[in-house]
Amino acid sequence: MEIFGISTALLGSQLLVGLINGSFYAILSLGLAIIFGLLNIINFCHGAQYMMGAFVAWIALTRFGINYWVALIAAPLIVGVVGVLIERLMLRRLYKLDHLYGLLLTFGLALIFEGIFRDQFGISGESYEVPELLSGGVNLGFMFLPIYRGWVIIASLTVCFGTWYMIERTKLGAYLRAGTENSAMVQALGINVPLLITFTYGYGVALAAFAGVLAAPIFQVNPLMGSNLIIVVFAVVVIGGMGSIMGSILTGLGLGLIEGLTRVFYPEASSVVVFVIMVIVLLLRPAGLFGKS
Amino acid sequence: MSSRKYARTACAAALAALSFGAQAQISGGSVKIGVLTDLSGTYSDLAGSGAILATRMAIDDFIANEKPSFKIEVVTADHQNKADIASNKAREWIERENVDTVTELVTTSTALAVMKVAKEKDRVVIMNGPASTPITNEQCNDVSVHYTYDTYALANGTAKAVTTQGGKSWFFLTADYAFGHALEKDSSAVVTANGGKVLGAVRHPFPGSDFSSFLLKAQSSGAQVIGLANAGADTTNAIKQAAEFGVTPKQSLAGLLMFITDVHALGLKPTQGMFLTTGFYWDRTEETRAWSKRFFDKQKKMPTMVQAGQYSSIYHYLKAVKAAGSDDTSKVMAAMKKTPINDFFAKNGQIRDDGRMVHDMYLVQVKKPADSKYPWDYYTIKATIPAAEAFQPLAQSRCPLIKK
Numbered sequence: 001m002e003i004f005g006i007s008t009a010l011l012g013s014q015l016l017v018g019l020i021n022g023s024f025y026a027i028l029s030l031g032l033a034i035i036f037g038l039l040n041i042i043n044f045c046h047g048a049q050y051m052m053g054a055f056v057a058w059i060a061l062t063r064f065g066i067n068y069w070v071a072l073i074a075a076p077l078i079v080g081v082v083g084v085l086i087e088r089l090m091l092r093r094l095y096k097l098d099h100l101y102g103l104l105l106t107f108g109l110a111l112i113f114e115g116i117f118r119d120q121f122g123i124s125g126e127s128y129e130v131p132e133l134l135s136g137g138v139n140l141g142f143m144f145l146p147i148y149r150g151w152v153i154i155a156s157l158t159v160c161f162g163t164w165y166m167i168e169r170t171k172l173g174a175y176l177r178a179g180t181e182n183s184a185m186v187q188a189l190g191i192n193v194p195l196l197i198t199f200t201y202g203y204g205v206a207l208a209a210f211a212g213v214l215a216a217p218i219f220q221v222n223p224l225m226g227s228n229l230i231i232v233v234f235a236v237v238v239i240g241g242m243g244s245i246m247g248s249i250l251t252g253l254g255l256g257l258i259e260g261l262t263r264v265f266y267p268e269a270s271s272v273v274v275f276v277i278m279v280i281v282l283l284l285r286p287a288g289l290f291g292k293s
Numbered sequence: 294m295s296s297r298k299y300a301r302t303a304c305a306a307a308l309a310a311l312s313f314g315a316q317a318q319i320s321g322g323s324v325k326i327g328v329l330t331d332l333s334g335t336y337s338d339l340a341g342s343g344a345i346l347a348t349r350m351a352i353d354d355f356i357a358n359e360k361p362s363f364k365i366e367v368v369t370a371d372h373q374n375k376a377d378i379a380s381n382k383a384r385e386w387i388e389r390e391n392v393d394t395v396t397e398l399v400t401t402s403t404a405l406a407v408m409k410v411a412k413e414k415d416r417v418v419i420m421n422g423p424a425s426t427p428i429t430n431e432q433c434n435d436v437s438v439h440y441t442y443d444t445y446a447l448a449n450g451t452a453k454a455v456t457t458q459g460g461k462s463w464f465f466l467t468a469d470y471a472f473g474h475a476l477e478k479d480s481s482a483v484v485t486a487n488g489g490k491v492l493g494a495v496r497h498p499f500p501g502s503d504f505s506s507f508l509l510k511a512q513s514s515g516a517q518v519i520g521l522a523n524a525g526a527d528t529t530n531a532i533k534q535a536a537e538f539g540v541t542p543k544q545s546l547a548g549l550l551m552f553i554t555d556v557h558a559l560g561l562k563p564t565q566g567m568f569l570t571t572g573f574y575w576d577r578t579e580e581t582r583a584w585s586k587r588f589f590d591k592q593k594k595m596p597t598m599v600q601a602g603q604y605s606s607i608y609h610y611l612k613a614v615k616a617a618g619s620d621d622t623s624k625v626m627a628a629m630k631k632t633p634i635n636d637f638f639a640k641n642g643q644i645r646d647d648g649r650m651v652h653d654m655y656l657v658q659v660k661k662p663a664d665s666k667y668p669w670d671y672y673t674i675k676a677t678i679p680a681a682e683a684f685q686p687l688a689q690s691r692c693p694l695i696k697k
Binding site for chain 2 (some may be wrong): 007009010013014017018020021115118122123124125126127129130137143144146148149218219220222224225228229260263264267268270271
């Protein structure tokens with residue numbers, strides 16, 4: 001069967017691939033949205049932190065023999081601690097200033113991180129094998145689905161919705177939200193708001209690093225892997241509505257699907273389709289699809 | 294004047310004349326080489342700091358072996374793969390620092406931009422990194438040398454070998470910019486000329502990271518061979534994902550431009566069995582091994598063909614300066630073209646009037662992991678493509694310098 005000259009099998013497989021990419025967008029834009037929503041910082045080194053997650057996993061495996069499953073927990077923790085240091089030593093000084101300063105600082109940090117990794121590891125990238133348990137694939141009839149890609153969808157959606165639940169439905173999340181609404185009042189109630197903010201930034205960074213570990217077996221672990229992705233992820237956040245948690249998850253998945261469809265019908269446009277949508281959304285709904293205007 | 298005093302004066306005069314002669318012919322008293330390459334971007338591993346090292350090795354060896362009477366200096370810069378940065382830097386070097394030759398120039402756009410500046414200022418350009426054939430065709434000039442390889446030679450090696458060995462139906466995965474299109478066009482021509490058929494192509498944005506959609510398209514075409522008309526990270530990601538989606542080994546991949554650094558980055562598991570064309574492989578002869586090991590000691594990586602070509606071309610350039618007794622562009626170009634190149638990189642290599650250095654190329658196949666015995670033992674040489682067959686014949690040249 002064919003739709004517009006494209007077989008349904010090919011169409012189905014492209015939609016699935018789109019969903020896989022969408023789950024990467026979702027988890028990365030979620031981290032950005034949390035940091036922006038709660039800290040009002042546009043975290044431009046999110047891509048570099050994603051890359052660092054992948055590199056930490058690779059270094060752990062090649063230098064210390066630490067396997068994928070341990071790295072999946074350890075790498076986000078390590079990179080998250082780096083995030084905590086960045087927040088404590090640098091970002092904290094900028095909260096009172098215009099958020100452009102935060103953007104410039106994090107952009108500078110991204111260039112420094114990428115430069116260090118490029119200098120140490122070169123540009124060709126390093127190979128990270130798919131873990132034994134998830135290697136191979138299943139024939140779905142219309143396509144061959146690598147098991148690892150299926151795992152990426154499950155892992156990232158679980159983490160995304162878990163995060164959403166934590167922020168929207170738990171006491172800790174309520175403190176976080178309240179702290180950003182009126183930090184003086186919350187502090188007066190005896191809650192340590194600066195600590196909450198540090199935790200939030202560290203968690204957002206850890207999400208980026210988690211995506212990096214998920215990405216390592218699919219893409220070459222490369223110093224520039226984050227900078228190639230970050231602009232698209234920013235577009236996702238803008239379309240979803242800056243700071244909207246659920247908006248970033250749903251928009252990430254949706255745009256992955258739209259990008260996948262564009263690759264079937266007009267591949268040349270697949271790298272710009274996200275930005276076309278961003279322009280249209282900004283014209284019609286300047287606060288984004290899920291943003292509060 | 295006593296005979297002794299006379300002899301002394303004569304000797305002094307002769308020495309003065311000699312040194313004056315040598316100095317007078319070399320502008321500024323030294324030969325200055327500018328290495329303009331990618332030091333930070335996507336091609337920095339295959340050219341970059343390794344190309345600078347190769348240049349310095351060539352100069353050191355030349356001074357040790359040929360004992361020139363002139364000084365040699367090197368300046369280096371990162372062109373960031375941008376044509377405007379490249380041409381500005383070249384202009385600054387030539388005008389302010391009296392640079393005699395601008396070299397390396399990976400990426401076609403930077404090469405073409407610098408060729409224009411060099412022609413205007415009458416300086417030599419030696420290119421090792423860029424691949425596109427327009428450099429020695431429509432855009433050719435009399436101050437430029439295209440030394441290591443080009444897209445014609447790549448297509449003629451890999452596409453021809455794969456087609457004649459039974460890979461008759463092809464589908465291309467092409468980077469959507471000038472280089473990718475040129476490589477796809479050159480390769481398609483070779484495939485059809487050898488009795489094969491091109492079933493289609495998909496053009497992916499450059500640079501890309503996720504190729505799964507494009508690979509699924511290539512898979513559904515049912516072609517026996519998927520030709521990768523891209524380079525660098527695009528190629529390595531495509532190969533990795535082809536294995537992941539079960540595209541290979543049912544369909545085979547042909548990497549139309551791959552360097553040993555790409556194979557090293559991916560490892561042998563996903564690349565085994567692939568054919569590729571190269572102008573240099575470190576483990577080919579005693580000579581290549583000896584030079585490459587010296588390179589490896591400093592760089593901790595085996596050289597790519599671009600880096601080996603950089604050494605060979607700089608040594609050849611310096612020999613030409615010595616032979617001409619001058620750094621004047623036309624004299625040096627004449628000497629470079631007149632002298633055949635015989636070193637570890639090329640045997641009986643020759644620079645033609647269109648600026649193309651023609652030499653043997655090698656068709657290689659990537660080894661299986663089990664067959665690789667020591668570090669960087671990656672290739673089996675399947676065939677030597679003689680210089681006359683590897684490169685576009687002068688009769689087909691579109692270079693205005695070639696009279697028909």
